[in-house]
Structure formats: structure tokens, C-alpha cells
Amino acid sequence: MTLHNLIQIADLAKYEGQEITLRGWVYDRTDKGKLQFIQLRDGTGIAQCVAFKKDMDETEFANASKLSQESSLVITGTVRKDDRAPGLPGGYEVGIKTLQLVHHAEDYPITPKEHGVEFLMDNRHLWLRSSRQWAILRIRATIVHELRNWLDDHGYLLVDTPIITPAAGEETTTLFQLDYFGEPAYLAQTGQLYNEANMMAFGKVYCFGPTFRAEKSKTRRHLIEFWMLEPEMAFFSLEDLMDMEEQLLSHVVKAVLAKHQRELAILERDLNKLEQITAPFARISYDEAVERLQKLAAETQDPEQKALLAIEWGSDFGSPHETAIAEMFDRPVFVYHYPTAVKAFYMQPVEGRPEVCRSVDLLAPEGYGEITGGSERIYDSELIEQRVATIGLPREAYAWYLELRKFGSVPHAGFGLGLERTVAWICGLPHVRETIPYPRILNRKYP
């Protein structure tokens, strides 16, 4: 078959008046008898291809009238401007000259009508072809690209951390255990401890990869396997960390707005909300957050809501608390100096107030909750030894980590950013299950 002038649908408008070749899949079709409208999808966009009986070979037109959803084909034809033409980007269509069927799809299950969550999740491998998923995963790719771009351009070095680890990175989470030639090993829940070693070698580093938590969490914000970006910086204070995070995230949001107007339109995202995401973000202490929540709870009439908002100083925030705090601001808000007891063992205590630590979480607006969590790390050798002993961690497993404090220990800080939560927020999605191609959630690992 001839494939002269093979183009991508995203570039269709550049070829007005020219004869071109497209390859792709039937997204939808309208049959008008002697006239067929084929919406052809090639991964870069959707083009309306019009088959007129009188313009085509009789057999090829007959094939066109039998096309089923998701059948694959190669067409040649002439590009013309037509305001009636739907598609992505739309406004141009192709008058078909030849049409070759590559494969006839039979009974494609996902139709243009509505479907339930369970059905779509069972058909995730096919659901990815739908325009909404197309939009989300393209934005996800840009978010990853822009996060890495910004870091690479600002002197941060990508240093990969292992996925198979001999011990937990944090004391709280349940890990997936592996059989490592007869010895137990675990899937990483964070690259943080290795980042601290890498930071001492390279100054400013980050790791980016999948992390695994065997928690039986069943919420709109949890995945069993999720991707985390973790920068770690030598000589950084908590304030440096917040400055850096707001620069990084406002850059990413700006880039998505610049590159993905079409995708955001498909998702019906409120662009005003994203345009507000500029540095500086709001900053409040844990103490102030608790006070504000207590005041809000006191003023709340609905008893159910009142109970959800109730909080005592010293407790970690639940999902309703995070949402309530975030709603008090029109941009992301940093909450810093959490109680030491609810945070990880390696977080630096506040001087003169050891009951709170130099930690900071970033809460996204619109109820998306915590998207980053970070802190200054303990760099004093004796203090970190003491914390490991108090928590009851097996010292031998952490010996290498503790040794970092013996050779030129420095103040340092870092954070972890949950990629899927960030994608859900920027895309305005109700659930993280659509932010990753093949979500691993409680009781689901297929497909």
C-alpha cells in the first residue's frame, strides 16, 4: 500500500488542499446511505473523514459502510476546511479517495454512551482509547516532563533509588514482602533514605519512580502502586523547601495551561482555578490550622459535619480536615510544624519545642488534599540514633543510613510529591484511578 504524505491528525490543518494519508482507528461513524462520516482516531487527534459514494471505488465504499467501532484502517484523501467538522482539533475534514481496512473490530464493548465504573475498570486496556482518558494521560505525561525539566534546569540531579529494599523507609506503612533468595525483602514505599545518601554525594538530587504500599486504603486518593517524585537538598531549610515547592508547582501548572487547552476542555476543567496557582502559596502552622478548624467546627450547625471537623491538638488531619483547610485559600496552602508524634522518625524537631517538627505538607485546593509531604531531616548523629532506638527500628537494617550522619552531616530537607494526586488535581478528576494507565487499587490488579 502507498503511504505517501502520511501525516498525524494533530497537524491536519497544515495540509489544507493537499492529498494525505491517515492511519488509525474508527472512533465513531454516522451512516447516511450514500454518505458516511467516519471519525478517525490516530492517537494524536480525531479527524472527520467523509466518504461520498460517487467519489470512491464501489468496493471500498461498501467496506466503509460496514466499518465497526475501533476497526483499523488506512485512508487517503484531500484535506478541506469545514466549520461543521467535529474532531480534535476539528474544523478540517478529509474527503476520502481510498480506504483500506486493516482489521475489522467485532463487538467493541465501550460504546459512546455511558458506562459504570466497574465495567470501565475491567476494560481499562480499551478505555484508554476514549477521549477523556486520552486527555488525562497526555496531561500526566506533560506534568512528569515539566517536573523533571524544572529540576534538571535548576541544578537537581536525577539519581535513581532501588525498588527492592531490605527494610522499611518509614515506620508506619505496610509493605509488600518479597522472597529475595530465601531472605525477606520489600517493595519500596519511598526512596527517601537513599536520597539522603545521594544528596551528600551530589548536593541537590531527586528520584522519580513507582512506590508501593500494602495499605487497605479504599478512597478516591489512594493507589497501591503510585509514582512519587522526591527531591532532597543539602543545606536546605524548611523555608527554602517551601520556596522551591511553590516555584516547581506553579511552573508545572503554567506549562499545562500553555500546552493543553484542548485536553483541559475535554475534561471541562475550570481554568480560572488553575490560573490562580501562582507563587507565593499560603503558609500556616499546624497550631494555626488546628485553631481555625476548631473555630470552624464550633460554627458548623450540621452535627455530622461538626463531628468530622472535630480535632484535638496532636492529632493528624483526616481527609475532611484537609479539605476544610484548603477551602480557606484560593491556592495551595503549606501547613508546617506538625506534631512530632504523627510524623516520620527522621524529621528535625523545632528548636525549643520538640513536640513539633520541621515538617511541611502542601494541601491542594478544591478538596484534593495533601499532594506533597516533606521536612528538614535530623542531621545530628546522636539524635537520629536515639529516634531509631525509641521507635524500635532494627538498628542493623539502618546502619548505613545512620552512618551518613558521621561523615560531614549537614542540615538538609526534602519532600515527596504524589504524582497521581497532582494529576487528579490539575485535571479536576474525582478519583485517582483515572490518572494512571493501569491503576492498582484495593482488590484490583486486572488488567
Add this chain to the structure above:
RNA sequence: UCCGCAAUAGCUCAACGGCAGAGCAAUCGGCUGUUAACCGAUGGGUUCUUGGUUCGAAUCCAAGUUGCGGAGCCA
């Protein structure tokens, strides 16, 4: 793990103690501007499972399974 809700055609749902139904999809036919096209026709059912109540159960009851929403835990 706890609380709440649900499960009926390939899909989305209706029928709520008395004949198992619609729209979409599929198949066949018609139509030269469709945007979730429209019009006509055809095929399509272990009503999640097990047990119980009843003359009679998709419908009521019990247990289980699966899913969804929320809580907790967290990024």
C-alpha cells in the same frame, strides 16, 4: 477494618409480591452534512450465589460474594 448503598439483556437502567421491559450496542433495510444523527425491522435473560417466607419472589427475610460512596491510614 468500620459505616452506608447497590447487583436485572453486551452497556445504562425500569419493573418493587402476580406475563421480564426501554434506550443504546449488535444484525438487516432506508436516507448526500452527521455532531450521543434519524426512521423501520430482527435477535438477545440462570434477574449475583445459597437458603428461607409465600398459592406465587427480580421484588420480602437471612447469610455470603462482588462493586460503589464515605471513614481510618497516607503521597
